[in-house]
Amino acid sequence: MNFLIGIVGKPSAGKSTFLNAACLTNAKVSELPFTTIEPNKGIAYVKTACVCKELNLQDNPKNSYCLDGNRFIPINVLDVAGLVPDAHKGKGLGNQFLNDLAQADVLIHIVDISGSLDKSGKRINIGENDPYEDVVFLENEINLWFKQILEREDWTKFIRSYGRESKKFIDELYKRLSGIKINRSEIILALKDANLEEKNPTLWTEDDLLNFSKILRRISKPILNVANKIDKENSMENFRKLKSKIESEIIPCSALAEFYLRKSEQEKKIEYMPGSNSFNILAEESFSQNELDTLKKIQEKIFVPFGETGVQNAINHAAFNILNQICVYPISDINKFTDNNDNVLPDAFLVKKGTLLRNFIRDKVHTDLADHFIFGIDARTKKRLGENYELQHNDIIKIVTSK
Ligand SMILES: Nc1nc2c(ncn2[C@@H]2O[C@H](COP(=O)(O)OP(=O)(O)OP(=O)(O)O)[C@@H](O)[C@H]2O)c(=O)[nH]1
Ligand SMILES: [Mg+2]
Known part of the structure; x- marks a missing residue:
């Protein structure tokens, strides 16, 4: 399986909502701090333009799925309990749950950009908390956990x-x-x-x-800041302020809007693809006036200024910009782009940029095959590739073995 994203942040920032939106899980969500105690797991998808479009092929994915020429590749997500200052010393739920993050490759920090929660996740007047302080405290807590x-x-x-x-x-x-x-x-x-x-x-x-x-x-657990609850009053202003204060990327997001859209899509009430900037209402009669107003608000307040809800953007940013992943398609038949069972472009794998062909075979395709590997063939150019070939994004490769 691919990498693991750990979702972190103070209580009630919207971590479980983000997980549910990304993975269509049903983790418990509530306004009360410390709703999550035991970690929640889910599978989200990295979205990348599929090579099926360029090749003009109808693909038949096995380890991933393809929607309108977009390949969605699974990754793991873990949503943990809220972090409060001095968590590494045992405050709040203590540092036990920090250990839940041990296997994460990257952390997504869900920041309440509306500034309406104090440090322990209790509701305060909107704008009373400075999200910049949350960014500083969270990073500091994780650093101190490492030191400990x-x-x-x-x-x-x-x-x-x-x-x-x-x-x-x-x-x-x-x-x-x-x-x-x-x-x-x-x-x-x-x-x-x-x-x-x-x-x-x-x-x-x-x-x-x-x-x-x-x-x-x-180096080992980089943090991506996500400005969640961007739909709330004051959030836009806070987002601008925070963006000017921190050098690293910060992604505007409404996990709640994404969750709403994905649920409506699942119920076949709308057509919606994660990461897109629009939706199609399929069954207007299934929505109340209130719900139609919500959809209108998502369109005007999120899609128009930001282009998407931010959930897919955060996952993709973590994968491609932070973890430097590229996508590779192994196949068996270089003319039909199929596996041995005639599936067209069956698998899409994420690997780190710079990965050599031999390591790709060892780690992703089949450990057994690594010993029998002879060479690879680039399916586009039909050229031979040696074991030290450095994989490129969107490579389609046949692996030739002696077995
Ligand atoms: N307006 C708005 N509310 C949101 C958004 N995301 C989450 N919420 C709300 O924020 C509250 C807390 O959400 P949770 O997902 O339970 O937060 P959490 O970070 O998992 O909280 P703990 O598990 O207690 O640490 C809920 O009332 C959510 O509906 C968002 O994007 N916009
Ligand atoms: Mg939670």
């Missing part, structure tokens, strides 16, 4: 035992951090970026340790 994992058990003893030899130190750090899905190259990169490559760990200051934790967090 590094320091747990005896850090001083740890560096005394392993700090003298760089390779041993990295090996032991890797063991210490393996529970939160961090690999060796990420550790090496973080040491370099923190300017700690040459410094003996026994001489690290508190600031060095914090800085290393921050950089490692940024």
